[in-house]
Amino acid sequence: MDQVSHVTKAESRNLNFYYSNGAHALKGINMPLYENKITALIGPSGCGKSTFLRCFNRMHDLYPGNRYDGQIVMHPDNTNILADGVDPIEVRMRISMVFQKPNPFPKSIYENVAYGLRVRGGKNKKVIDDKVEQALRGAALWDEVKDRLNDLAFNLSGGQQQRLCIARALATDPEIMLFDEPTSALDPIATASIEELMTELRNKLTILVVTHNMQQAARVSDYTAYMYLGDLVEFSKTDDIFIKPKDKRTEDYITGRIG
Amino acid sequence: MENQNLTSTATANTSLMQNLQEVRDMIRRHKRKDIIFASVGLLALVLALLTLLTLFSDLVIDGYPKFNPDFLTEFPSRRAAHAGILSAWVGSLLVMLVTFLTAVPMGVAAGLYLEEYAPKNWLSDLIEINVSNLAGVPSIVYGLLALGLFVYGLDLGQSILTAGLTLGLLILPIVIVSTREAIRAIPASIREAAYAVGATKWQVVKDHVLKYSQGGIMTGVIIGMSRALGETAPIITIGALTFIAFLPPAPISTTAPFINFEWLSSGFTVLPIQMFNWLSRPDHAFQVNAAATGAIIILVTLLMNGVAIWLRYKIRKNIKW
Incomplete structure (x- = not known):
């Protein structure tokens, strides 16, 4: 890992988040997201890591009563994606997401990947064909499905479904990709393939991943953030946080004293 | 030891x-x-x-x-042996057509709006309770409403249009409730997946919500329609004729403009009313006609429900969550 390239792709500035029931789930989070790096969010359940991740594509807007306070600024255009004037749809077009459980649409493999393009008004079959192939190759799934693109996505295995969801998120050339515990529903072999895929995707885009699995954070990420009860306790290079954590709470979590 | x-x-x-x-x-x-x-x-x-x-x-x-073809092709007659149900089944068919065309778009749109668009507050709760209650209102009340509103208020007369609208109102709550249930069965994760790639609300509704809920919606629609088919009280209330020896003007013709709407304002009778009419006659021979009509209504209802089950199975087959 080199010290030189520290281009900030996005950063959260004093971000607070309140759920509709009044719960103060994020407390003044300041954190950068470096370009072409994988940043992992770790912490015990309920610490706000998924809440934080879901701020980046304004998923909280889908449910009434949720409130953001603070900024998430994207570079190089300096857009505060949480601002009232910014359409969440625009944000989701730039930042895509892979969910905890594979959630393909009950459509064909092809249509799953093509959906993001169709939403953007894509009609040209040749262009869509190319994009679908590219995305499926990018998600290391092309060879397994190229002969049955019109099969239902549900007929794929769990790991294949998750790679299909990655392809779906990839097809629209996002700048940032969010992963919300992407392997928690998968077996170890499928998990390994997803992790490998993430490290490859890093060359093309910036990744933010929530994981409950510390080994996974250590394996795949360049930077790690430890969150606890809505606070960002510590953020630094993954090697540093696992070898010499600065905060006592981080150390306790990493060594298994709190879980 | x-x-x-x-x-x-x-x-x-x-x-x-x-x-x-x-x-x-x-x-x-x-x-x-x-x-x-x-x-x-x-x-x-x-x-x-x-x-x-x-x-x-x-x-x-x-x-x-x-049970012979003549029964379906003959008009009612004073002589029981010659009486048939032609005007009744044609009337039922046309009334059902109006009911379908009004209740389905309105019911599905209302259900969609309540589930996907309406803000969740006390007002939408109130509407929800009222819609569920409407499904339990006795059908004769709908008949009285229709008599006042459609027959006299809007001056639509004792016509096919009035009957179709009345039955449409009657099954509207069934369609709304089944639409909402079908939409609610779609997991949040699928919705989130669609939003996450940048879809607008309407794109999510059109490409996903409606597609995956159509099995449930169709089931509700068919169950509502089979209820409407057998309804007698509201149709009598609005004043359907009981003895009709003519057919309404055909909706489709071979000469321009090919489609006409005169049939909507035509007088009519429907199967259950024809049956009711025959039942009330002293001559035993008419009881045979009534029984045959009853058997046909039940058979059609069973068929419709069978189609509903088949449809649900066929559409659900490709969907697993």
């Missing part, structure tokens, strides 16, 4: 065997309740089915002499 050990092992074994015996007795007692409940349930099911079957076969046996 050794002996003692053996004895204590033996005692332990005996008590273990005793325990095991008790556990087995207990399981046997519990399972007896299983069997009792299953038998009661089966009995209830068989009773309900037997009643329906008796009713149906009674109608079939009584109406058997009338």
